[in-house]
Every structure is written in structure tokens, then in C-alpha cells.
Amino acid sequence: MTSCHVCHNPAITPVAVDTRPPRLVSSDARPVEGTVGYGYCDVCGTLQKLIDRRWRDVSDRVYDTYDINHQSEGAEPKVFGSPFGDGPRSQVLLGLFLENAQLGEEGRLLDVGCSNGNLLASFHALRPQWRLSGSEISDQWQSTVLSMPGVDAFFVGREIDYPESYDVISLSHVLEHIPDPSAFLQRLSRHLTPEGRFLIAVPDLRQNPIDLVIADHCTHFDANALMNVLDKSGLIVDTLTAEGLPKELVAIARVGTATEKPTPYVVRSSLLDLCEKYLALLWDVTDAARHAGQTSGKFGLMGSSIAAVWLAEELGSSVTFFVDEDRDRIGSHLLGRPIFGMDQVPEGATVFIPLSVNVAKKIVDRGRKYPIHFVYSESNRPDTN
Template sequence: MMKPEIAVQSDKTCHVCQSPDMQVIGEFSSLAQVTSDCRPWKRGGQLGICLSCGFVQKITDDAFLRDCEAIYRSYEVYYQAGGEEQKVFDQSRGLSMSRSESILAQLLKENKLPFSGTLLDVGCGNGNLLKSFSKHCPQWSLSGLEFDEKNRNAVEAIAHVDQFYSCDLSKVPASFDLISMIHCLEHISDPRRFLLLVKEKLNRDGMVLIEIPDYTQNPFDLVIADHCTHFDVCAIRQLLEQCGFEPVLVSTEFVSKEITVLARVNDEVKETTRMTSVQDSQRRLSEAIAWLIENIACATRIADHEELGIFGTSIAGVWLYNEIPERVSFFVDEDEARIGRSFLERKVYHPRKLPNQGQVFIPLPHKIAGGIAARLNIYGDRFIIPPPL
């Protein structure tokens, strides 16, 4: 995970278009938050929407900067599974693979990448994407970039990795055919400036690979305390076009609840994407927050009558636990790396080995939760899903 290059903004100024015309969403500050490495975080965050460009974003004031510094001082990626990357599940069959493997496999299947080239993975963490590239694209020369030295040894041990950088992107003394940013851009408080810097580091016809949450599919993205900008498909397309990138692929099908983008440098690209109206963005944001609040109500109603289990030990599960910690008795997960561990002082069970008592609430978007519940009901009719968004 790449530490955000946070430029100090004047209070309540849009960090995408610099407009001072921001609307702060008052009810958001009452919600608990969660860090992007899945740890409970305090209430009191500020969420806003720019009335000029329509981008949904955190208010990146001094309090936000202090929170980010505190979060990144003790950041521990995928600690719930001992450092193993989060799995992407085929919900119809319960099969899984890592996020990086899933993204790369589908890019290769669609012939979107050249046979060889040079890759810089920005925010490489402990090297999950680099491992996948090393395995499936051995002709590529690989490099990783992070804000500290913590994972240097792990990354440099990966086959075909030539360089590990721990500096600002502007100081990397090389250019590349592909720059990847897997769950990185949402942490950057000036995404336009950062994408322009990425473009400077790309070779002629170079490409950028971006993976970001889609808050319209997954409102839990809004309560991640260190996420600066909250994207939808129109927003990321428009931003890329403004920065001189031509989208080659924009998909919400590669990874559930996320947007996968592959874009090529093209300074002659015309800006064809238009954001939805500010009124539509306001409506969708209001609906997303109301849906989050309804998740709390649903889980609380279960806990009023019997033991409450939460399905999932990632963002959504941790956030819901943080809202009602005294009401949660256990967690449920299908990731073998997490089952049997103690998580937030609660045991993590596999769905087929649940405690004798209690029901399990699935805090995920309605359609996804419904598919999981239908598949897992072979273990008993104990899985409860939230209402539609």
C-alpha cells in the first residue's frame, strides 16, 4: 500500500478540481470508521461532495492528515491471514484466488498486455502483484515502489524483480511500459497531479493499470478512514481523459465491487466522459449512507434475540463490528488462511462448522450477499442479508 502524497489543502476545498464549493455530509461523522488494513477506527470523519466536479471525497484537513499518519505508522497489510493477499471469490461455487491473480489472469485472457516489458508497481506492499507477474509474465522486468523499507527484502526476493524503490514517484530514476496502482489511487489526495506524474514516468505508448473500489457498488468504501477519493466508473474515466490517458479497458467484472482500468498514454485523447449530475451524485451518496445505517439496524435486530455472527473479516465485517462491538459473538469466513484464528478477540468459523447457536449477518451488497446465503444455506438457514441499496 502506497502512503498517500497528501498536499495540504485549504479547509473544505475539492482535492480534485480545487473548487471551494464543497458540501459536507453531516450525518457521516456519526458513523464508525475502519482503516484500509481492516482495523477499527474512530468516528468523526468528514465526507463531502464537490458541487463543481461531483467527486465524492474526504475533507483532507489537518485532522484527516493526522489520522492518516497514525494509521500508516502501524500499517499491516492482510494481517488477518498472516500477510496472504485477500481472496476473490466466485460466489456461485465458493472458489477463490488472490485479487492480483484474478486481475492478471483476465488481462492475459483478453490479450491486453504485451509479451514483455517493464513494470513499476506503485504501492507494491509485500509484492502480491509482482509475484503474479513473475509467475505468469516471466519476460517482464519488474520493479516495486513503497513509502518505506519494510518490505524490501520480501520484494527483492521475487524472481524478475530488478529494483525496489522507497521514495516519491517523482524521484524514481527510470521510465516504464506499465505502471500499476492496485488500491493506491483512492489514497492520493491530489489524484490529477499524481496521474500526470505517472504519465511522465511512462514510455511512449505506456499504460497504467488501476484497481479501485466502486463506492456505488460497495458503500463500505465510504467508511474507510484513509481513503481520500471515492470513485465510480464515470469519475475515473473522466479523470483519466483529463490527464491525457485513453481508457483501453474499464470493467466492474474483474473483481466484485471494484473497478479495473487499463489506460494508454494519448495526449490527443478527447474528453468524452461526462460525470453524472451533482444532483444524481448527491442522491446516490445519500442512499449509500442510509444503506450503511440500515446494515447496523439489521445486525442489531438479530443481536436483540440471539447470538450474532458477522460474515467476513475484511472492511465490511470490521466496520460493522466497530459499530456494535458488544453485540458481536463470532466471525465467519471462507478464506482458509483466516479460519480458526482469533480476530478482534472473536473466533473465526467456517460456514460448515458454525456454533450451535446464533445467526450470521452478511454485510455485503444485497445481490452478492444473497448469492452467498443461497449457497451456504446447505449448512442451515442461518444467514441473513441486508436490503437492496
């Protein structure tokens, strides 16, 4: 029996997936061999991967060969239609942050899980006088990040004793990878200045069922689950929103004083029910896509990220190309197949959209002028309630 890695409840409820476990994809959108277990904690309500040898083996393999944004040679994905503007993801995230937190012209920022430094570069453009540090589990991007303007330190390792304090510690898509995230945040809290703040972004399972198949994600957050982890870490949440970035939750939090009350949770449907519903939804999507592939001579998938890679692995050789609207990705290859723009799709081809009905409808609208037969699954409706 594995215990809950958030509240340490020793009796976690396994989620039954053994009859048809979904294939796994890494968070950098590569196929992953192997399977993992899922568990739900009745005490704290967290949905998680079982932190056992299987999960550790799978996630270690993912990190050994991590290749962020390989579909676009390292360029980060772009965000469209956010209330905080359009553009590279980290720019939009920082736009949200600056609107909700007062930051002076000078200060220190530590970006934990900085990878190739996209967030540090975006932050430097907004606050050029700040001193920036990055931190990663490997030294893969050390020289890249240290050569960026404003950056004066790069730390390597999993449990780092940082030599100074920071006005901002950012964790963009980090917390979902970390077993026992509250213990991790408590250690980091000691490196915040008294007025310092965390900027935290994680995937939102309620907006994004595909998060379940991401092998190296060990917590599948919704707003409640994130609030719970931040509360257990002794943090007060000043902002928590699912509206800033598509399919993500963004929180701004600080170390609370003894008299401050934690923010009350919003009660929502259980993540155990949601997980079972989403696994069924993923199989509906697979079946709809398989049918579309069998009835079409030329068949491709919309997108070049996690959902497209996952579905291509499930379907096999019927998928002959991918389609993307991001100019940084068009012309590259994924899983040995080309990534086309909509204007390059062979005439009369079928393109399956493995995304929610709302998103799929917008894509179909934008692609109306091309001779593409778009298909999506009507049951792909994430439950944001």
C-alpha cells in the first residue's frame, strides 16, 4: 500500500485502470514505455500517481533525456486569448503576476525548474534591474541560462540550500512533478524575503483530461487540491485563478502570519469521480479517432503536444502527419511524421482534433477555408464544475 504523498494518509484508494491503462507521454511530449498506478486520497482529496518504484523508474527515465519544446527547437508555446494578452506563455504568466502583485524596480528572483530560461528572459524584459537565478535538477541548461542578461546564478540539484533570499520564487510547471510538494514548498519558503511571494503555475486537471497520461506528473491538481497543498505548506494564497492561462492554474502565495486564516476551499465534485470520467473520456476520444482514421485515406492529428503524441501512440501507423497553428513548429517533425500548417494539409485529408469540443469548434472555424475534413469527439467535454 502506498501512502498519500500530500497528507501521508497511509490508506490511499487505488483507481482501477488495470483493464485498459492509457499509454503514457512525458511532459516534454515524448512516448514513455511502462505503466503507473493512480490513487485517490479520501482524507485530503488529492488525485495522484502512486509514488512507488514503477513511477520513480518512469519519471527518472523521462528526466534523463528531457528535451523541452523539441517540436519548436526550444521556443516556448504561445498563448492566445488570455485576458493578460497573447504571446509566449511565460510573458502572459508574468503579465498576470504583475497585475496582481506590486513589484519594485529592483529585487531578486529565483526560477525553480527554469529549464532553458524562457521565464527568466521574459522577466528580465519587464524588470531589467532585477538579479535573476535559475535552478534545475540537471546542468543541461546551465551555460545557456548563465549567459542570459540579468542572470547571475544557476543551481543544480534536487534539494538545494540556496545561499540567499528572494523577493520572488517562481515555480512554473514544477509542483506537479514533486512528491510531497508541501515539504518542498516549506523548504523553499525559508528562502523568501519577509515580503516575498511565490508565483506558481500547474496544469488544471478539470480543464485538461490529458494531464492524467503525463507520466512524470505525480499530482493532478484542481483549484482545491492546489489550495490544500499551499495551505499545508503554511502559505496564504492572495490569488488563485483558472482564467489566466488556458488549461492552467496560477497562484500567488506568501508565508502567512500566525493570525491569518487560510482561504476556504471551494467544494467541487471529487477528483476520484473526475478521474474515472476522464479515463472513459480518453477512450471515447481514442475510439472516435480510430474510426476516423479507418475511414480516411489521408489521416492526421491536430496539435503537436501531449494529446497528439498520446493519440498517435494509441493509433499507430494510421497517423501520417500532425497539424499545428504555431509557426515555430510547422515544418518540424514529431515521431518521424511532418508537422504541417493548415495550408499544407493534403487536399481531402481527415484531421482529428483530440481537444475539448469548445477548442475543437474554434479550430474548425479557423480552418474553414481549407479543404480539410475535421473530426472530433462530442464526448470530449471537460468538467470544470
